[in-house]
Amino acid sequence: MASEETAIVQSDTALPPKLLVLPVRDKPLFPGVFSPLILHDSYSINIVEQAIKLDGLLGLLLTKEEEEEGESISLQKSDLYTVGTAVKIVKRLRLSDGGIHIFLAAIARFRYFKLIGRKEGFVAFVRYLNDEIDTAERKEIHALTRAIVTDMRQVMENNPLFNDELKLNMMNIDNPGKIADFIASILNIDRDTQQEILSLVKVKERMLRVLLCIKRELELLKIQRKITREINEKIEKSQREYFLREELKAIQQELGMPADAKQSEYLRLSERFKKLQLSGEAAERVEQELEKFKLMDKSSPEFQVTHNYLDTVLSLPWSNSVSLDIDIAKAHRILDRDHYKLNDVKERILEFIAVGKLRGSFRGSILCLVGPPGVGKTSVGRSVARALGKPFFRFSVGGMRDEAEIKGHRRTYIGAMPGKIIQGLKIVKENNPVFMIDEIDKLGISYQGDPSSALLEVLDPEQNKNFRDHYLDLPFNISRVLFITTANTRETIPAPLLNRMEDIQLSGYITEEKIHIAKRFLIPRSLKMMGMQRGDVSYTAETLRYIAQHWARESGLRNYEKAFHKIHRKLARKIVAKEKSPPFSITRDEVDNYLGPPLFREEEFRAPERPGMVLGLAWTPLGGAVLTVEAIATRGKGGFNLTGQLGEVMQESAKIAYSYMRALTDEQDEQDEQIVNDYFDTHHIHIHLPAGATKKDGPSAGITMATALLSLVLKRRVKGKLAMTGELSLVGDVLAIGGLKEKLIAAKRNNIRYIVFPKANQTDLDEIPDIIKRGMRFFPIQSMKELLDIVWVTKK
Numbered sequence: 001m002a003s004e005e006t007a008i009v010q011s012d013t014a015l016p017p018k019l020l021v022l023p024v025r026d027k028p029l030f031p032g033v034f035s036p037l038i039l040h041d042s043y044s045i046n047i048v049e050q051a052i053k054l055d056g057l058l059g060l061l062l063t064k065e066e067e068e069e070g071e072s073i074s075l076q077k078s079d080l081y082t083v084g085t086a087v088k089i090v091k092r093l094r095l096s097d098g099g100i101h102i103f104l105a106a107i108a109r110f111r112y113f114k115l116i117g118r119k120e121g122f123v124a125f126v127r128y129l130n131d132e133i134d135t136a137e138r139k140e141i142h143a144l145t146r147a148i149v150t151d152m153r154q155v156m157e158n159n160p161l162f163n164d165e166l167k168l169n170m171m172n173i174d175n176p177g178k179i180a181d182f183i184a185s186i187l188n189i190d191r192d193t194q195q196e197i198l199s200l201v202k203v204k205e206r207m208l209r210v211l212l213c214i215k216r217e218l219e220l221l222k223i224q225r226k227i228t229r230e231i232n233e234k235i236e237k238s239q240r241e242y243f244l245r246e247e248l249k250a251i252q253q254e255l256g257m258p259a260d261a262k263q264s265e266y267l268r269l270s271e272r273f274k275k276l277q278l279s280g281e282a283a284e285r286v287e288q289e290l291e292k293f294k295l296m297d298k299s300s301p302e303f304q305v306t307h308n309y310l311d312t313v314l315s316l317p318w319s320n321s322v323s324l325d326i327d328i329a330k331a332h333r334i335l336d337r338d339h340y341k342l343n344d345v346k347e348r349i350l351e352f353i354a355v356g357k358l359r360g361s362f363r364g365s366i367l368c369l370v371g372p373p374g375v376g377k378t379s380v381g382r383s384v385a386r387a388l389g390k391p392f393f394r395f396s397v398g399g400m401r402d403e404a405e406i407k408g409h410r411r412t413y414i415g416a417m418p419g420k421i422i423q424g425l426k427i428v429k430e431n432n433p434v435f436m437i438d439e440i441d442k443l444g445i446s447y448q449g450d451p452s453s454a455l456l457e458v459l460d461p462e463q464n465k466n467f468r469d470h471y472l473d474l475p476f477n478i479s480r481v482l483f484i485t486t487a488n489t490r491e492t493i494p495a496p497l498l499n500r501m502e503d504i505q506l507s508g509y510i511t512e513e514k515i516h517i518a519k520r521f522l523i524p525r526s527l528k529m530m531g532m533q534r535g536d537v538s539y540t541a542e543t544l545r546y547i548a549q550h551w552a553r554e555s556g557l558r559n560y561e562k563a564f565h566k567i568h569r570k571l572a573r574k575i576v577a578k579e580k581s582p583p584f585s586i587t588r589d590e591v592d593n594y595l596g597p598p599l600f601r602e603e604e605f606r607a608p609e610r611p612g613m614v615l616g617l618a619w620t621p622l623g624g625a626v627l628t629v630e631a632i633a634t635r636g637k638g639g640f641n642l643t644g645q646l647g648e649v650m651q652e653s654a655k656i657a658y659s660y661m662r663a664l665t666d667e668q669d670e671q672d673e674q675i676v677n678d679y680f681d682t683h684h685i686h687i688h689l690p691a692g693a694t695k696k697d698g699p700s701a702g703i704t705m706a707t708a709l710l711s712l713v714l715k716r717r718v719k720g721k722l723a724m725t726g727e728l729s730l731v732g733d734v735l736a737i738g739g740l741k742e743k744l745i746a747a748k749r750n751n752i753r754y755i756v757f758p759k760a761n762q763t764d765l766d767e768i769p770d771i772i773k774r775g776m777r778f779f780p781i782q783s784m785k786e787l788l789d790i791v792w793v794t795k796k
Helices: 042-053 135-158 164-172 176-186 191-199 203-255 261-276 280-295 301-315 328-338 343-359 377-388 420-428 451-459 495-499 511-529 541-551 558-576 588-595 648-665 702-714 740-749 759-767 784-789
Strands: 018-024 033-039 057-062 083-094 100-118 121-129 366-370 392-396 434-438 482-487 502-505 537-539 584-586 613-620 623-635 639-643 683-688 722-724 754-758 777-781
Touching: 018 042, 018 100, 033 042, 033 176, 042 057, 042 083, 042 100, 042 121, 057 100, 057 121, 083 121, 083 191, 135 164, 135 176, 135 203, 164 176, 176 191, 176 203, 191 203, 261 280, 261 301, 280 301, 301 420, 328 343, 328 377, 343 366, 343 377, 343 502, 366 377, 377 392, 377 434, 377 482, 392 420, 451 482, 451 495, 511 537, 511 541, 511 558, 537 541, 537 558, 541 558, 541 588, 558 588, 584 588, 613 702, 613 740, 623 702, 623 740, 639 648, 648 702, 683 702, 702 722, 702 784, 740 754, 740 759, 754 759, 759 777, 777 784
Parallel strands: 018 057, 366 482, 366 502, 392 434, 434 482, 537 584, 613 722, 639 683, 722 754, 754 777
Antiparallel strands: 018 121, 033 100, 057 083, 083 100, 100 121, 613 623, 623 683
16 A cells, blocks of 8 residues: 555544445555555456445455455455444545555544445445543553654654655654554554454553564664664775775885785786796696686685686706706615515516616606505505605505596586695696505596596606696696505506506515514514604514414504504503503513413314315405315215305305315225215205305315315315315316415415425425425425325325
8 A cells, every 4th residue: 555645534424334445555544644556457456446426435354364456346245354444435535557546544443343245346344443541551551652652753863765754744743642543653563463453442552562563663664774883984994995095005015015915916926937937738728727827806706716827837856857867776786675584576666767767757657556455565665766866756546436537627526626646746846746646446436437547647648748637728748746655456457557557466464574574663663653662672583483373463564563552552551550661571471461362362263183174275355365175074965065155166166176076986996995976966065164154255266176076085184284276277287376486475374384286386485485384395296196195194
């Protein structure tokens, strides 16, 4: 409802008992108020015309929902409030668009008790409502009037929409109920609240409700003034800063200084660009980016992106390199000082360094150090870097699934950054460092890309001289970088990657080697970590051997070092608690008190105690291992089953062993016993490889499973200290296997005395150090029939 002009109305008009109803959707009209109203819909115009023809009186009723104009014709009785205002049409003006502009004088409240709907509109039978004032409440009403007028003055003073005429009208009203109605009509309150105030007949309740609305308006004005004040302060501050900055620019220009921080940064980047003396595509790109940076507004989102890009490009070692001054004798000393034994590994690395010295570069040479965890692959890489006098950078790709980790993100992405290669070069600030890529056998593949494919370009000497990082998008020569990778096994390295590298095997350590390493490296390092001196703790050789055999039997040295950490922590507590003071001498009998129960028994495996049990040698990513193959037979229909988490290759080896033994039973054995021809038809065979929870795979257990079956059929027991390895063919030939050195190290750790292995691996045996082979007897064989004179326990 329009409220362009509001005034106080006095009327002595006699009011009829029924009124034509004009629905209004905006706000109700309060008695005593003069207000205009503009109507456009034909329904409302028709009702006004009818009223003018009669007595010019209407009953205004507010709709419960604020429906769109023109929807009044579809109103129901339930859509209208029951309390409204009787009004007199004072004037009507016709508008050019077909609507009408009427001026209404509100006379009195009413409540209808009957509403009749007709085609032309509603007719309401009404009772007029007079203000109710309790005599006992007059003082309260007087106080409320003063409070309302006082608060309303504050509202009017702070709201420019209230003109002087409205203020004068309010002051001229002497009726409390009319004051409340007048203020309710001019306050900015919602239609439902106004309808609620219109419905209140008791003056005190009406005034309390209006006073609450005034208080709320005052609170809003208070918040509005606060917001306005804060905004003005910010504007004043920003204007002041702007003028100060402009003055500072003028002063800096007079002194010949950069005008602002952006200009200063531009000059700094330009100076770095000149010093680099780039050429070709790189120079053109940097010049373009610098020009864009110079013209860019500092508040632009692209400003920081461009700055970061330029900073990265200009921080790279485009021409910085370490001079290749190699002293082969010094390199040898460093490798010997940092690592015990590993003679074949050191020899291969020294050969590699010598070739690099003769060529003047290591371009095209990529080493892959393969071995179980804890044998020193990463530390060997560090030693190579120190021997060459080059900076060293290491990162791991184990579990990496995103290609962008290698080749970077494109600059279109928020938070984009270069890949690990460019990041490493930026850190070391040389273009010919040693880069170690750890865990290359554990690369992953996902929807984000294949990191192994990204590494192909990195490690290919024909491609990496123009390596393009996605973020940099410029060719950068990384062919001078010496890449060294590490892996636990060759099997899971992608074939194209493996083809680009030369692998060097690092085998596990035997007990004697672990003892020397403990004395020379592990114990001094652990004591230093625990805040103790080198001579504070001493160990006997027997104690070190006992710890290695019962708590650290794996190929590497990590658990061995952890055992020393545990002992030294307990000693450190005793020192701090003043229970004991150094020096300490750790004996074998005291080790259990420090380390708890042994993790390994005297024999990790079960020695053959009955026919059907044989010891086999296996290779795992953690090093060599000794396994017990068990076979039993039960009477029944022929066939066999396998347990022990066997992989597909090992299952095939078991099938070959079973088929070979069945073929063998068709021939009569010419020795003392005879193989029963129908044994496999009348017995069901079960082959098991403990531990059942550990996955096992590979073909090298073929002769071991065949020997277990032969032992079961002949009912003869195999020697207890004998272990074997070899792939079995279907006709009984013993074929070559891999990982012989790791297997022999495992046999050495477990006190195996007799080793049966394929004759095709004889050359591998010759290259294995004597310290590993000492105390063992070796039996190279070419076929299964050669086993018969070797494996059985001698009859008494």
